[in-house]
Amino acid sequence: MSDFIKVLIVDDHKLISEAWSSLLKDAPQIVVCGTADSEALSFDQAIIHKPDIVLMDINLGAGSGLNAATKILDSLPKTRVIGLSLHDDITYVKKFLSLGAKGYLTKNTNKSELINAIHSVSKGEVFIAAEIKDRYFASLLNVDETEKKELTMKEIEIVKLIAQGLTSKEIGDKLFVSHRTIETHRHNILKKLDLPNAAQLSSWAKDKGYV
Numbered sequence: 001m002s003d004f005i006k007v008l009i010v011d012d013h014k015l016i017s018e019a020w021s022s023l024l025k026d027a028p029q030i031v032v033c034g035t036a037d038s039e040a041l042s043f044d045q046a047i048i049h050k051p052d053i054v055l056m057d058i059n060l061g062a063g064s065g066l067n068a069a070t071k072i073l074d075s076l077p078k079t080r081v082i083g084l085s086l087h088d089d090i091t092y093v094k095k096f097l098s099l100g101a102k103g104y105l106t107k108n109t110n111k112s113e114l115i116n117a118i119h120s121v122s123k124g125e126v127f128i129a130a131e132i133k134d135r136y137f138a139s140l141l142n143v144d145e146t147e148k149k150e151l152t153m154k155e156i157e158i159v160k161l162i163a164q165g166l167t168s169k170e171i172g173d174k175l176f177v178s179h180r181t182i183e184t185h186r187h188n189i190l191k192k193l194d195l196p197n198a199a200q201l202s203s204w205a206k207d208k209g210y211v
Contacts, residue, residue, distance in 0.1 A: 080102045
């Protein structure tokens with residue numbers, strides 16, 4: 001193990017990346033090895049620098065932080081990922097951790113918590129931001145409440161296509177099923193998520209990092 005924990009910062013806002021870098025500038029045993037502002041660039045930078053920790057913004061303007069995290073973890077199994085997001089939705093936290101991430105911080109975090117998270121995750125521990133930690137662990141004990149909003153892989157695939165603006169017929173053609181089957185899925189998805197229409201569903205999908 002090297003003397004320093006190498007950290008790659010991924011955020012599509014340059015000012016935020018600079019802020020995180022500044023916070024970590026004098027942190028003990030931590031060095032920022034690079035930054036990236038998109039899904040593609042984050043993967044390229046990860047391959048080049050082989051960071052110990054990736055601080056990953058969930059909502060990237062170009063691509064998805066969820067997809068980026070999955071690609072990095074598949075290619076660099078020794079690298080650990082900590083999610084960074086404005087969102088404190090527990091379903092969202094669980095989704096990100098289910099991909100293999102080892103931490104989740106909201107952008108309300110302070111310098112002390114950020115450094116603590118990096119050191120904890122580098123040692124193999126899971127770190128959840130203090131402001132959502134209690135709700136996260138409580139949700140693990142309340143399966144009925146959390147599971148009712150969980151989408152199947154097929155439903156997630158359809159949500160992504162809806163969010164891209166495809167009609168039910170276009171989605172049906174793409175997935176080799178009838179448009180009526182897609183309409184049924186669409187109805188079930190909206191009911192499951194308690195959303196009124198496709199516009200709200202598209203907004204939800206982007207918020208969750210599916211597109």
